[in-house]
Amino acid sequence: DLSGQTAVITGSTSGIGAALAEGLAANGANIVLNGLGDLDSIKALRARIAKDHGVEVRYHAANMLKPDEIAEMIAFAQSEFGRVDILVNNAGIQHVAPVDEFPTEKWDAILAINLSSAFHTIKAAVPIMKAQGRGRIVNLASAHALVASPFKSAYVAAKHGIMGLTKTVALEVAEAGITVNAICPGYVKTPLVEGQIADTAKARGISEEEVVRDVMLAAQPTKKFVMYDELVGALLYLVSDAGASCNGTSISVDGGWVAK
Numbered sequence: 563d564l565s566g567q568t569a570v571i572t573g574s575t576s577g578i579g580a581a582l583a584e585g586l587a588a589n590g591a592n593i594v595l596n597g598l599g600d601l602d603s604i605k606a607l608r609a610r611i612a613k614d615h616g617v618e619v620r621y622h623a624a625n626m627l628k629p630d631e632i633a634e635m636i637a638f639a640q641s642e643f644g645r646v647d648i649l650v651n652n653a654g655i656q657h658v659a660p661v662d663e664f665p666t667e668k669w670d671a672i673l674a675i676n677l678s679s680a681f682h683t684i685k686a687a688v689p690i691m692k693a694q695g696r697g698r699i700v701n702l703a704s705a706h707a708l709v710a711s712p713f714k715s716a717y718v719a720a721k722h723g724i725m726g727l728t729k730t731v732a733l734e735v736a737e738a739g740i741t742v743n744a745i746c747p748g749y750v751k752t753p754l755v756e757g758q759i760a761d762t763a764k765a766r767g768i769s770e771e772e773v774v775r776d777v778m779l780a781a782q783p784t785k786k787f788v789m790y791d792e793l794v795g796a797l798l799y800l801v802s803d804a805g806a807s808c809n810g811t812s813i814s815v816d817g818g819w820v821a822k
């Protein structure tokens with residue numbers, strides 16, 4: 563039961579972040595949403611989560627490229643709710659290209675959003691968590707925090723980097739009742755991916771099952787997408803009292819991908 567706790571989830575206006583925010587709300591946490599997108603849809607998401615789960619939901623528009631705005635977001639959570647118990651660093655972007663053609667501005671943006679933004683949120687949240695004597699920091703990494711794939715140099719570098727940040731901060735805050743861990747998902751079934759399955763099946767003249775197995779999930783042993791609820795389950799464990807000794811490590815939710 564997370565009643566009375568405050569959770570800040572970066573990049574929670576869509577996909578995994580929205581699902582994690584909802585999972586925490588369903589267990590009673592008050593929520594600070596963050597992310598880009600159309601303000602009307604964000605308003606609707608905010609109202610729906612609040613209504614469905616009977617919790618308080620706020621939104622802060624901090625751009626994860628801007629350290630000052632990130633610090634303001636954590637201060638906003640603290641001033642709205644008086645505490646920051648759970649920080650989920652989830653915002654992320656991707657760009658796929660060979661390293662010798664990789665646009666430098668994409669490299670800089672991926673490192674800033676997928677890695678440095680977590681440094682800035684953590685830097686602002688740790689003093690609050692220390693004063694509370696408890697805190698939970700969970701970084702949404704990736705199977706690509708542990709293994710590589712070609713053409714994703716910036717993403718893989720940032721995700722490996724966030725594992726290093728996870729371990730280092732875990733050591734620094736271990737005696738303060740704070741844990742820092744990462745969740746490493748494989749391919750997740752986002753609405754965007756679902757649309758692609760049907761389109762690819764049509765384009766190639768094969769079944770949707772074949773698209774998933776042979777085209778999209780060639781690397782993932784289960785040949786199944788990871789579902790949002792499976793990530794919510796890992797997150798709920800990490801933020802619970804039962805997760806108190808799980809520190810500085812990662813939970814892979816990838817259907818066996820990194821076991822290969």
Ligand code: NAD
Pocket residue numbers: 572573574575576577578579596597598599624625626627652653654655675676702703704705746747748749750751752
């Ligand atoms: P998504 O595109 O659906 O969501 C990304 C979120 O980040 C959105 O809310 C977006 O607005 C936000 N965001 C992007 N740039 C931002 C910025 N500059 N400032 C603030 N917010 C910003 O993506 P997703 O698939 O839900 O990914 C979420 C996280 O999970 C990412 O860190 C991603 O690397 C990781 N992940 C995803 C998968 C997958 O298969 N989808 C697999 C492993 C890891």
